[in-house]
Amino acid sequence: ETGVTQTPRHLVMGMTNKKSLKCEQHLGHNAMYWYKQSAKKPLELMFVYSLEERVENNSVPSRFSPECPNSSHLFLHLHTLQPEDSALYLCASSQGFGGSKTQYFGPGTRLLVL
């Protein structure tokens, strides 16, 4: 596969469940991002990892826990979520961090919290 892939594409979970979203980039990039896209709000940056170190945490609740084990993989661990966390979660990657580095986006995971 090429580009940025995300699994699963769709996820339904209860508020007491624990699940993880996975993102993989095949572009040789070294920066990765998690975004949240809700139905009624603009796309919001959640986390940024550059060279496997978290460089940005945009005031995200602790029930969202990111993990970047290497430059190609990014996870978002979810636990005790709320219905308002239902959204499309998009992953992106870029070569380098800062400046005019274009971000390439994955197709997203559509999450529904019941």
Add this chain to the structure above:
Amino acid sequence: KQEVTQIPAALSVPEGENLVLNCSFTDSAIYNLQWFRQDPGKGLTSLLLIQSSQREQTSGRLNASLDKSSGRSTLYIAASQPGDSATYLCAAKNNAGNMLTFGGGTRLMVKP
């Protein structure tokens, strides 16, 4: 804090029309501004990126302009086609780091 607004939220036009999508931002200290396209159930595809020192960028039937002083960018689509139907998002990158601030998007429908 940067805020980005897109008007209109939705637009429906007949095929062949030229159209303009608007994007405004509150903090003019931007590094660049980018336009993306999002198809239903898919991620974002970058269309055009305008550096702060540039006034416009063109790609095929698309032309994006940037006026930093007034905090505005426009995306012009010439001779629209049904395949142009999608949500168009603009995003501003401020001078620090690689954070993008997105607008709410304009959902475009081009009718055959």
